[in-house]
Amino acid sequence: MEAFEYTQAKSVDSALGAGRSKSSAKYVAGGTTLIDLMKLNVERPTAIVDINPLPLTKIEPSPDGGLRIGAMVRNSDLANDATVQQRYAVLSQALLSGASPQLRNMATTGGNLLQRTRCYYFRDTAYPCNKRIPGSGCPAIEGYNRMHAILGTSEHCVATHPSDMDVAMMALEAVVHTSGANGERAIPLNEFYLLPGATPEKETVLAPGELITYVTLPPLAEGTRSYYLKLRDRASYEFALASAALVVHMNGRRIHRVRIALGGVGTKPWRSMEAEHALEGREATGATFLAAAEAALRTAKPLRDNGFKVKLAKMALTRALQVATQPA
Amino acid sequence: MAKTPQLVTPPSDSSAEETRTPPGEDESKSKSPGFSRRSFLTQLGAAGALVSAAPLLHTAAATETIAETQTAAEAGPAGTVAFLLKVNGQEHQVRLEPRVTLLDALREHLQLFGTKKGCDHGQCGACTVHVNGRRVNSCMTFAIMHQGDEVTTIEGLAHDGELHAMQAAFLEHDGFQCGYCTSGQIMSATALLKEPCGADDDSVRECMSGNICRCGAYENIVAAVQQVRGHQVGG
Numbered sequence: 001m002e003a004f005e006y007t008q009a010k011s012v013d014s015a016l017g018a019g020r021s022k023s024s025a026k027y028v029a030g031g032t033t034l035i036d037l038m039k040l041n042v043e044r045p046t047a048i049v050d051i052n053p054l055p056l057t058k059i060e061p062s063p064d065g066g067l068r069i070g071a072m073v074r075n076s077d078l079a080n081d082a083t084v085q086q087r088y089a090v091l092s093q094a095l096l097s098g099a100s101p102q103l104r105n106m107a108t109t110g111g112n113l114l115q116r117t118r119c120y121y122f123r124d125t126a127y128p129c130n131k132r133i134p135g136s137g138c139p140a141i142e143g144y145n146r147m148h149a150i151l152g153t154s155e156h157c158v159a160t161h162p163s164d165m166d167v168a169m170m171a172l173e174a175v176v177h178t179s180g181a182n183g184e185r186a187i188p189l190n191e192f193y194l195l196p197g198a199t200p201e202k203e204t205v206l207a208p209g210e211l212i213t214y215v216t217l218p219p220l221a222e223g224t225r226s227y228y229l230k231l232r233d234r235a236s237y238e239f240a241l242a243s244a245a246l247v248v249h250m251n252g253r254r255i256h257r258v259r260i261a262l263g264g265v266g267t268k269p270w271r272s273m274e275a276e277h278a279l280e281g282r283e284a285t286g287a288t289f290l291a292a293a294e295a296a297l298r299t300a301k302p303l304r305d306n307g308f309k310v311k312l313a314k315m316a317l318t319r320a321l322q323v324a325t326q327p328a
Numbered sequence: 329m330a331k332t333p334q335l336v337t338p339p340s341d342s343s344a345e346e347t348r349t350p351p352g353e354d355e356s357k358s359k360s361p362g363f364s365r366r367s368f369l370t371q372l373g374a375a376g377a378l379v380s381a382a383p384l385l386h387t388a389a390a391t392e393t394i395a396e397t398q399t400a401a402e403a404g405p406a407g408t409v410a411f412l413l414k415v416n417g418q419e420h421q422v423r424l425e426p427r428v429t430l431l432d433a434l435r436e437h438l439q440l441f442g443t444k445k446g447c448d449h450g451q452c453g454a455c456t457v458h459v460n461g462r463r464v465n466s467c468m469t470f471a472i473m474h475q476g477d478e479v480t481t482i483e484g485l486a487h488d489g490e491l492h493a494m495q496a497a498f499l500e501h502d503g504f505q506c507g508y509c510t511s512g513q514i515m516s517a518t519a520l521l522k523e524p525c526g527a528d529d530d531s532v533r534e535c536m537s538g539n540i541c542r543c544g545a546y547e548n549i550v551a552a553v554q555q556v557r558g559h560q561v562g563g
Contacts, residue, residue: 001427002427003407003425003426003427004426004427005426006409006426006470006472028470028473030468030469031468031469031470031473032450032465032468035429035468035469035470036449036450036468038427039448039449048426048470050470050472050473052473076462076523080524099538100453100537100538100539101463101516101519101520101523101535101537101538102450102453102456102463102464102465102516102538103450103465103468103538105462105463105464106464106465106468106469235533235534236533236534236537237537237538
């Protein structure tokens, strides 16, 4: 690991000041992604701004009846929060299905939004990688790609977004609040992530030095159910091969409103409006679920080793729909 | 070497310790007569079954030696920063580069070898310690980020020569084979007691999933944890 300058920020303003002072400065919160990648020389910041003292640790009601989550709220605290468990179950379930208890005690809400891919070519500096060194090539496309993405890929990058939390947040239509050189802004999560396209090194719309301060979740209509289903190689402590996050409001046996996001299959947490359109206004039947799954995966581009993900993602979605829409 | 369980530092660890010593560190150690990492470990090994309680005494002595060396050095090498680390209730003045992880600070600078380095990437759990009462991977955080925090390592669990109930349960149920993952397992297991975790065995397995045991002592680890929680195994 390369040496770096360390500063500690006690306020958002001082964090932003320190974040601006060096172009390669990085904020560190839980450290579970950044420090891991620094040890691999994938991340080589010359300055680290420790934002752990920032007073962004509350989970509180927002004025619109939703929830406001501080960027420094740890994954374990968010997962075990009573309001989250009651009203936003999908978020708690997604968080508890990710990483280990130790890592969840460290990882933060803001940090998880910026979690980097587990693509082994990205993590190994012996290989080229367009995300790491733009223009150097992508060995995953012709290489070992069982874990890689089938949705949102490009000829430059097929790296999977690894997060569970972000998939749930996507289905909950979360909004990311930031502070930066140009003041504060609110970014709908669905507009937060960028597809790799020709610039896989750019993963989000965040400007250099811009800091995530809060995430807000809109209120859900009374009776809304939500659910996260994760399929993986092991029973625990493993990234998703395919996962589905659902937020659904029923009107009798008819699906009134549904929000769907898939994990483990996309280059970003994958909101599927196609599946939502195939479900809304229709009766909750197996045939409807299958049609929604087909719609969600219609644009999938499987590679040599990950063709199974197409079927697995469809099964994850149909199974999650069965569970979330079954009569109480 | 004694064949009795090495709860904190298995004898086989000594070679690994030597190879991991950074260049130049041996030189500073040799200035402290009567103490070297090798002899320290030999004492631990010879202590056999008592070893789990013994590190408290030995490490206290070791820490003093290091602290003296550092004060004498005054301004440290370029790039180092002086700060306080509170470990097992004791404050230590350290002077470290910001890139030193909490794990390396504990092992290489405070001579607390109970905490193990396994994967060094947050995947195996061997480095688990408590920070302000919560379990974390000490390899995935910088020591300098923990000024003002209360760090507890395996050496801080026993009190007045009495093992923590979880340490005793691991001994009773043979919750280890080679012992390398054991301190991390026990630090996770003691933290688990204060966390929301279901009563049955599967819940324990899930809550302990961040700690890998290559020897496969999982059944006995679950038994030890369930005993301390007052639950029946097989639930």
